[in-house]
Amino acid sequence: MSEPNTALKKPVSVKKVILRLLLYFVVLDVCIITLYPYFAMLCTALKSRAEIFSPNGTVLPITALWSNFIDIWSRAPMARYMLNSVLIAGGSTIIAMLCGIPAAYALARMKFKGQTAFLGVIIVSQMFAPVVLLIGIYKVMLSMGLTDSILGLIFINAAFNQAFTVWLLRGTFMGISAEMEQAATIDGCTRVQSMMKVLLPVAAPGIVTTLIFIFINAWNEYTVALCLISTDGFKPLTVGINTFNGYNIIEWQYLFAASIFAIIPVVILFMCIEKNLVSGLASGGVKG
Amino acid sequence: MATLNLKNIKKVYPHSGDQKKAKKKAGEPEKKVNLQVTDEGVVAVQEFSLDIADKEFIVLVGPSGCGKSTTLRMVAGLEEISGGELYIDGKLMNDVEPKNRDIAMVFQSYALYPHMTVYENMAFPLKLRKTPKDEIDKRVKEAAEILDITQYLDRKPKALSGGQRQRVAIGRAIVREPKVLLMDEPLSNLDAKLRNQMRAEIIKLRQKINTTFIYVTHDQTEAMTLGDRIVIMKDGFIQQIGTPQEVFDHPANLFVAGFIGMPQMNFFNAKLLCEGGRYSVSVGGCTVELSEEKQKNLAAHSAGAQDITLGVRPSHMVLAKEAGNTLAATVEVSEMMGSEVHFHANAEGKDVVVIVPTMNAEGEHIESFRAGDQLNLTFSGNVCHVFDKDGKNLEF
Ligand SMILES: Nc1ncnc2c1ncn2[C@@H]1O[C@H](COP(=O)(O)OP(=O)(O)OP(=O)(O)O)[C@@H](O)[C@H]1O
Ligand SMILES: [Mg+2]
Secondary structure, X not given: OOHHHHHHOOXXXXXXXXXXXXXXXXXXXXXXXXXXXXXXXXXXHOOOHHHHHOOOOOOOOOOOOOHXXXXXXXXXXXXXXXXXXXXXXXXXXXXXXXXXXXXXXXXXXOOOXXXXXXXXXXXXXXXXXXXXXXXXXXXXXXXXXXOOOHHHHHHHHHHHHHHHHHHHHHHHHHOOOHHHHHHHHHHOOOHHHHHHHHHHHHOHHHHHHHHHHHHHHXXXXXXXXXXXXXXXXXXXXXXXXXXXXXXXOEOHHHHHHHHHHXXXXXXXXXXXXXXXXXXXXXXXXXXX | OOOEEEEEEEEEEEOXXXXXXXXHHHOOOOXXXXXXXXXXXXXXXXXXXXXXXXXXXXXXXXXXXXXXXXXXXXHHOOOOOOEEEEEEOOEEOOOOOHHHOOEEEEOOOOOXXXXXXXXXXXXXXXXXXXXXXXXXXXXXXXXXXXXXXXXXXXXXXXXXXXXXHHHHHHHHHHOOOOOEEEEEOOOOOOOHHHHHHHHHHHHHHHHHOOOEEEEEEOOHHHHHHHOOEEEEEEOOEEXXXXXXXXHHHOOOEHHHHHHOOOOOOEXXXXXXXXXXXXXXXXXXXXXXXXXXXXXXXXXXXXXXXXXXXXXXXXHHOEEOOOXXXXXXXXXXXXXXXXXXXXXXXXXXXXXXXXXXXXXOOOOOEOXXXXXOOEXXXXXXXXXXXXXXXXXXXXXX
């Protein structure tokens, strides 16, 4: 990091330099492959319809048509879709956390018969792709009268993310010394108080990470929403974007412009997680 | 400010599937602890009976895994009591929540709240008890003063050294003025120098606050220097309870004799002789008549002549001028410690440590020995300990 440190470094061998270069080359390739679709998306979003279908088109737009990003708001109820997505993702995150925190606490701090089996069942429940469960889900929602509703999607997304929430939070809680909560019960807390006042604040980085993961998962959910929602006003962004994917024409530039709006929250949230993962809030309470 | 009565306390950790598997994997060789295993589970503590007086400082000491922490945690209410009764100030506490027992505990890992400042950490137990703000402030500052951590009150535990964290942990325990203060190896994470310093601080602290202490350690120096009474444990059983002097002078069994005292007590295979009602011990070529006190104690238990293990502390071994009624030993290593020399020698096929001062009272150097030299050892009849085949002190 500092100057004298680099000065102290041993001379690097040629072999190491070549290995380094090779490594950078591979990393660069991977980056290009993963990032190119986003780049293409942005470029297309800036083109005019004519340019997209022009036979001698280039990757980069000839003139950047920023107006596409404004036009989509009037061509489809984008704000409504976005609000729905926020409701669905937010609601399911809250429910998943409310159920997941107590479950993870019990699994991390208490001993009961069939604990291992229970954890196994939770994992197994995560193995099925949503598509496999679609018919079952539809029937359940139908019986509850929640087929074409945002509330239904909130429940479904909360359920989809439950297993993941429990596992992630259980790991977080297990990584925190139980002695801290025991100290709290001796200091005068009830068990619930010791969880609220000590465990949860200390587990905050893990909780925030889990929270954001659930939010992103629910935000990106497409299949179930597509099948359950028929009223345009209840559609989340993922489904709503399809408005530009019409029966006769696909308006690529609008589709991609809307998609960019859809991924912005995801990117921002991912950046938040990264910060949280790095911060060592939990350190210092117990011995080094 | 409380009396404690522990009556035949027992702790059984029930078997769980995971543990059985772990045991199989670990295999037999690592078998230092010989806890009793019953159908119900592992018996970590049993037959633990102890009456603790008000303001007494009790130290639980013993090797790793002997059940010290378990006992302490049962007193704290963190561990269910499987059998027996625990009374604090005459009230049965077995099923009382930790928060209602009016105890405080200092954990080995400190267990500070990392998201709170030092001040908040120490104020936490008072806040939970709805103490008025100015009262909290007064008490926290007082405790901080006693422990010399006033300048760190605004810091988070992360920004403190091990010794400072330990003080905060003690501070958090004493602000509430609990009836009983429990400490589980509070000094074991500190380096030797800091440990000595904190030990002195705890002795000082004790004079400032009126509380009953139960202190767990595996360090016999801490046990000897801090305790009014020491409880020595092994494999879940109490071995002996007594003042530091008592357990040092009259160890109840071989284990206590070997555990208390540095360097360790020397043990010999010897014979107890009983001629004309007088007891003497014979080891190698050396026969020593026991002191009157020991004569009385042995007679009271009508001990007969038998093979025994004889114990003599290194500092009680005496160098005789010439061979005669003495024990011959060959010096293997000599360690110069300044005011005294520790000779590691071989006698009767056993390793023996002999501590000899380097100067006599007149300031003349006492002759020194090298490896291979012959020593003629003897000991007096009031400092040797007689243990039977099962390791029990025959005087008890
Ligand atoms: N939760 C548990 N389940 C099963 N056995 C346990 C459990 N906790 C402790 N034990 C066993 O009980 C015995 C006593 O444990 P304890 O923690 O009281 O030992 P200790 O005397 O404090 O040792 P140390 O000096 O290492 O802290 C140990 O042998 C341990 O293996
Ligand atoms: Mg312990």
